[in-house]
Amino acid sequence: xxxxxxxxxxxxxxxxxxxxxxxxGAPEASPNYKLSEHWWGMLIDIPKCIGCGNCVxxxxxxxxxxDGYFRTWVERYHVTDYDIENPHVDSPDGAKKGFPPTxxxxxxxxxxxxxxxxxxxxPCTQVCPVGATFISPDGVVLVDKKYCLGCRYCVQACPxxxxxxxxxxxxxxxxTLCYHRITKGLTTACCESCPTGARQLADLKNPxxxxxxxxxxxxxxxxxxxxxxxxxxxxxxxxxxxx
Amino acid sequence: MTAFKDAGHVFRLVAVFAxxxxxxxxxxxxxxxxSFGQYGHYRGDALADIAARPVAFAGHQACEDCHADVxxxxxxxxxxxxxxxxxxxxxxxxxxxxxxxxxxxxxxxVLCVRCHEANTAKPxxxxxxxxxxxxxxxPCDTCHQPHSPAIDTGKTEETAKATxxxxx
Amino acid sequence: xxxxxxxxxxxxxxxxxxxxxxxxxxxxxxxxxxxxxxxxERVFQVQAVKPTYRLALLTALAFLLxxxxxxxxxxxxxxxxxxxxxTPHRTSAMAMFGFVYLWYLxxxxxxxxxxxxxxxxxxxxxxxxxxxxxxxxxxxxxxxxISERALHVDERVGWVITIVGIPSAxxxxxxxxxxxxxxxxxxxxxxxxxxxxxxxxxxxxxIAAVMLIYMLVTWSRKETxxxxxxxxxxxxxxxxxxxxxxxxxxxxxxxxxxxxxxFRSLDFMVxxxxxxxxxxxxxxxxxxxxxxxxxxxxxLRLGEMAxxxxxALAGCLTLVGIFAMRWNVVIGGQLFSKSFLGYTTYKMGLVxxxxxxxxxxxxxxPLVILWVLVKLLPPWPEKNSGSLPEAVPAH
Numbered sequence: 001x002x003x004x005x006x007x008x009x010x011x012x013x014x015x016x017x018x019x020x021x022x023x024x025g026a027p028e029a030s031p032n033y034k035l036s037e038h039w040w041g042m043l044i045d046i047p048k049c050i051g052c053g054n055c056v057x058x059x060x061x062x063x064x065x066x067d068g069y070f071r072t073w074v075e076r077y078h079v080t081d082y083d084i085e086n087p088h089v090d091s092p093d094g095a096k097k098g099f100p101p102t103x104x105x106x107x108x109x110x111x112x113x114x115x116x117x118x119x120x121x122x123p124c125t126q127v128c129p130v131g132a133t134f135i136s137p138d139g140v141v142l143v144d145k146k147y148c149l150g151c152r153y154c155v156q157a158c159p160x161x162x163x164x165x166x167x168x169x170x171x172x173x174x175x176t177l178c179y180h181r182i183t184k185g186l187t188t189a190c191c192e193s194c195p196t197g198a199r200q201l202a203d204l205k206n207p208x209x210x211x212x213x214x215x216x217x218x219x220x221x222x223x224x225x226x227x228x229x230x231x232x233x234x235x236x237x238x239x240x241x242x243x
Numbered sequence: 244m245t246a247f248k249d250a251g252h253v254f255r256l257v258a259v260f261a262x263x264x265x266x267x268x269x270x271x272x273x274x275x276x277x278s279f280g281q282y283g284h285y286r287g288d289a290l291a292d293i294a295a296r297p298v299a300f301a302g303h304q305a306c307e308d309c310h311a312d313v314x315x316x317x318x319x320x321x322x323x324x325x326x327x328x329x330x331x332x333x334x335x336x337x338x339x340x341x342x343x344x345x346x347x348x349x350x351x352x353v354l355c356v357r358c359h360e361a362n363t364a365k366p367x368x369x370x371x372x373x374x375x376x377x378x379x380x381x382p383c384d385t386c387h388q389p390h391s392p393a394i395d396t397g398k399t400e401e402t403a404k405a406t407x408x409x410x411x
Numbered sequence: 412x413x414x415x416x417x418x419x420x421x422x423x424x425x426x427x428x429x430x431x432x433x434x435x436x437x438x439x440x441x442x443x444x445x446x447x448x449x450x451x452e453r454v455f456q457v458q459a460v461k462p463t464y465r466l467a468l469l470t471a472l473a474f475l476l477x478x479x480x481x482x483x484x485x486x487x488x489x490x491x492x493x494x495x496x497x498t499p500h501r502t503s504a505m506a507m508f509g510f511v512y513l514w515y516l517x518x519x520x521x522x523x524x525x526x527x528x529x530x531x532x533x534x535x536x537x538x539x540x541x542x543x544x545x546x547x548x549x550x551x552x553x554x555x556x557i558s559e560r561a562l563h564v565d566e567r568v569g570w571v572i573t574i575v576g577i578p579s580a581x582x583x584x585x586x587x588x589x590x591x592x593x594x595x596x597x598x599x600x601x602x603x604x605x606x607x608x609x610x611x612x613x614x615x616x617x618i619a620a621v622m623l624i625y626m627l628v629t630w631s632r633k634e635t636x637x638x639x640x641x642x643x644x645x646x647x648x649x650x651x652x653x654x655x656x657x658x659x660x661x662x663x664x665x666x667x668x669x670x671x672x673x674f675r676s677l678d679f680m681v682x683x684x685x686x687x688x689x690x691x692x693x694x695x696x697x698x699x700x701x702x703x704x705x706x707x708x709x710x711l712r713l714g715e716m717a718x719x720x721x722x723a724l725a726g727c728l729t730l731v732g733i734f735a736m737r738w739n740v741v742i743g744g745q746l747f748s749k750s751f752l753g754y755t756t757y758k759m760g761l762v763x764x765x766x767x768x769x770x771x772x773x774x775x776x777p778l779v780i781l782w783v784l785v786k787l788l789p790p791w792p793e794k795n796s797g798s799l800p801e802a803v804p805a806h
Contacts (some may be wrong), residue, residue, distance in 0.1 A: 069422060073420075075418075087752070089750065089752055090418060091420075091421055093421075123594075127502070127503045127504070127593075127594070128500055129495050129499065129503045129505040129508070130491075130497075130498050130499070130506070147491070147494065148487070148491075149487065149488050149489075149491050149492060149494065150486050150487015151485075151487075151505065152428060153503070153505055155422075155427045156427055156428070156594055156596070156597065157594050157596055158596060159596035159749060160420070160749075161419075161420030161421075161422050161423045161748075161749055161750075162420075162422065163422060164422040165427070165487060169487075170487030170488060171487055227596070243750035243751065
């Protein structure tokens with residue numbers, strides 16, 4: 001559809017309304033956001049993930065993620081029959097360009113998106129020597145890159161491999177749950193660009209959030225529960241072979 | 244006190260240490276960031292720093308405010324829940340200045356296969372094809388309208404006959 | 412992916428902690444071990460090792476001064492490292508580094524060395540000339556009291572400092588073991604034995620280092636090596652080694668027996684990627700051979716020359732073996748994936764900020780500093796020169 005000048009005159013007011021949804025700048029612009037009213041998490045619906053890699057690309061664009069490092073990535077699993085302790089796993093460039101056709105035939109195959117679990121009892125914030133990484137009052141584990149020393153202790157302490165050191169800032173970095181978006185009423189970049197709804201942002205403190213109903217009606221798991229990190233990244237349909 | 248008569252030198256060293264500690268405590272008061280400890284053991288201002296990042300994806304709500312006609316077409320088709328920027332990419336800049344920032348034209352031959360190329364790891368019920376055989380090199384929008392991809396069979400056969408001389 | 416076998420989480424492929432982080436526990440281990448040897452004489456009255464007392468303290472100081480350097484070079488923002496003093500995070504073992512280091516440096520090592528050398532410092536401040544005189548005068552802190560009572564006070568306070576110093580030395584090196592041992596995410600590191608293994612291997616390396624330095628320095632001064640001293644030091648090295656080896660074997664046997672989720676991946680790693688550094692260098696050359704050699708000297712009556720040669724060889728192999736142990740812990744812990752499905756490779760740079768050249772310089776630097784310290788504060792009375800007319804250890 002081509003936009004003529006007449007269209008523009010009609011559309012400009014609509015654009016102004018649209019812009020209300022797209023605020024850039026400090027949270028003063030979102031005065032209604034109260035930290036104590038939110039406790040963020042995310043739901044990953046494994047049976048819906050098609051391994052398209054949209055999330056990885058969207059995150060890279062939204063957050064300027066350096067090449068070769070990943071705030072989120074997708075893994076592809078191939079499980080042969082009952083041998084669930086020896087899956088074949090691959091994640092070519094974190095699935096930034098999707099996946100090539102599966103070479104292995106038969107067995108069970110599926111995709112698993114991964115990102116920071118925003119653990120309520122995170123081992124990474126426990127080990128930071130100066131308090132540069134922390135969990136915010138609204139449940140998001142964040143890194144203060146103006147304070148981080150780059151000692152890499154948090155990277156070692158994360159059981160899920162979701163942290164890295166940004167080579168440009170020489171500080172620790174990871175998924176921020178698009179904090180700059182969710183504090184303005186938007187969803188994360190990965191959830192926005194997921195075509196199948198396999199990723200859903202969840203506000204656990206919001207009684208109307210669909211996650212509560214979902215948790216009641218589905219079998220839901222977290223990664224490495226024995227680590228007792230109290231992860232807030234919930235997986236529907238997570239197979240026992242998933243590492 | 245005779246016990247400390249010849250211990251003056253020890254007290255001197257202890258005094259040097261004590262002065263060091265006091266200097267440290269004094270300097271510390273200046274150097275610790277003011278907002279540290281506001282919410283926990285971290286710089287409270289960090290929350291604002293992190294939240295101040297400009298967004299790249301506008302969010303589908305912003306698109307739908309202007310492009311209601313596309314929304315209309317999309318909402319009854321199979322792509323009803325596929326957000327605009329999932330295909331069109333990040334468009335916050337376009338929303339900010341619709342006139343001068345135009346979204347790039349998409350190449351369906353490259354775009355659609357990202358999701359719909361057949362792969363055994365994809366859920367069985369998900370529509371997927373081996374693109375080489377399925378479209379014999381034609382771009383997907385030859386037959387499919389991306390905003391509502393279900394095919395009008397009449398149009399398909401017509402196009403197929405016209406381009407390849409046979410059905411798919 | 413070059414250098415990657417199997418599957419690794421994408422962010423795990425590059426190693427986080429380099430050879431500099433291998434070097435740091437090696438250096439603080441030498442500090443702790445040298446100090447424990449010195450305290451053997453001071454607190455446990457093992458008179459035979461007295462000739463190594465001052466040398467052990469200076470060795471500890473030389474290595475302690477260099478210890479923060481590998482850490483600073485490794486940090487992404489070394490200019491922010493003062494934050495550990497401003498806002499130490501109480502739940503982080505690493506946060507205590509700054510305080511434990513300063514405490515050990517000032518309240519233990521510097522204090523003890525000062526007290527032990529004070530008489531000589533005062534004498535030197537009166538007998539030397541030029542800039543050296545100024546240095547010694549500053550070190551006296553303005554007090555020239557070396558009366559009998561003052562020296563007795565030094566001795567008593569020094570004894571207390573040594574008592575305090577022993578747990579401080581354990582803390583200085585033990586916390587490093589805890590830094591690794593408390594990481595539940597890494598099964599190669601996570602064990603309550605880690606601080607204990609670190610401390611005992613530190614004692615082994617420290618004792619071996621002081622023994623070697625004593626033998627080398629005495630030989631270079633063309634003095635006779637006190638065999639009683641060296642035999643005793645070697646005996647303590649042997650005992651400590653037995654304990655260290657037992658602890659490491661306990662860990663190994665426990666792992667093999669329990670054979671938990673991580674075992675297969677770790678076992679494969681030890682037999683392939685870590686074969687040379689773990690099996691050959693650390694266990695065989697660095698532990699079993701020195702133990703056997705030292706054991707021979709305990710069981711057989713060997714001549715002085717033979718014993719000296721064995722001690723020298725065992726000492727060198729020990730130091731190499733303990734360095735290999737740090738390597739296997741630090742580097743080994745990062746070579747396998749936390750998914751237990753793959754392995755990566757450590758690409759050590761040569762002339763980069765965290766590369767081999769820097770590691771070599773940082774290993775040699777303490778010896779250079781020790782040389783300066785020995786010149787400044789000679790550990791032994793000079794027989795013929797006039798610089799230290801009555802320089803005798805304070806106690």
